[in-house]
Amino acid sequence: MNDFTKNMAQALFNQDKINDLLRKELQQAVNGLLEAELTAFLGYDPYARAVWNTGNSCNGAYFRKVDTQFGQIEIKVPRDRNGEFHQHTMPDYKRHTDVLEQTVIKLYSKGVTTREIADLIEKMYGGYYSPAMVSNISKEMIPKVEAYHQRHLSDKFFCVYLDIPLKRVTYEREAVYIAIGIKPNGHKEVIDYCIAPTENIEIWSEMLKGFKSRGLEQVELFLSDGVVGMKEAICQSYPKAHFQRCLVHVMRNISAKMLFDDRQKALDEFKQIHTQSNKEMAVQVLHEFYQNWEKPTKT
Structure with a gap:
């Protein structure tokens, strides 16, 4: 890392x-x-x-x-x-x-x-x-x-972030799907976005296929929330790409399972995992996080 x-x-x-x-x-x-x-x-x-x-x-x-x-x-x-x-x-x-x-x-x-x-x-x-x-x-x-x-897309993005950052509370109950990519040179770009009533994996699949047909051949890493079927949809269009659950959504899930008084401390420790300078140190901090916060097994 x-x-x-x-x-x-x-x-x-x-x-x-x-x-x-x-x-x-x-x-x-x-x-x-x-x-x-x-x-x-x-x-x-x-x-x-x-x-x-x-x-x-x-x-x-x-x-x-x-x-x-x-x-x-x-x-x-x-x-x-x-x-x-x-x-x-x-x-x-x-x-x-x-x-x-x-x-x-x-x-x-x-x-x-x-x-x-x-x-x-x-x-x-x-x-x-x-x-x-x-x-x-x-x-x-x-x-x-x-x-x-x-429009024709760049042939390669370092990573692509798939999310719904905006849900408009109107009589139509619309959600804005968005794909944001970062190129190898660090340039950020809105690849595409669309409107739909709710989050649906079929729409994400359609967008991913559209990226492929418009010239985007290679993505190193996709980041997304935990919507069911996302990893499989990505594999269909980009079988060589890596997939990672968005850390923001992971932290939300961790927070939901913590006592209120423990939440901030636990999240601060979790963030340290992703600030390490190499993989070995990150794994070590991850295991320490498990030891501190893993639920005890019943005997």
């Missing part, structure tokens, strides 16, 4: 790092919606020749900061030269909007149909624009959604 391995694993166990990845994805999606809204308003793509005789055109942008459940994002609000464009993606003067997050997550959910995307866009903009303009905004976003879930 060298420093590189420890650093890679710790990067995945840190919820703040996961939120940072999701924050970047959300920021990109919001800015994409704003660009699509201006394009639909003007009636032509930026820098298209059609702009020459319209009397209006793009005219830079200004920036706003908005708080989300994943952290603060910076949005780039485009402007037109005549000052006639008024965006409706973001509510005026509000620093936080749950509706926007739900809409963007929906837009980027795997398997969402073009009709569903159009319906969501219509809910966002229908009160401001004509049906034709709402349709144009939808057409701008649909290729981006499809391209994200069909």
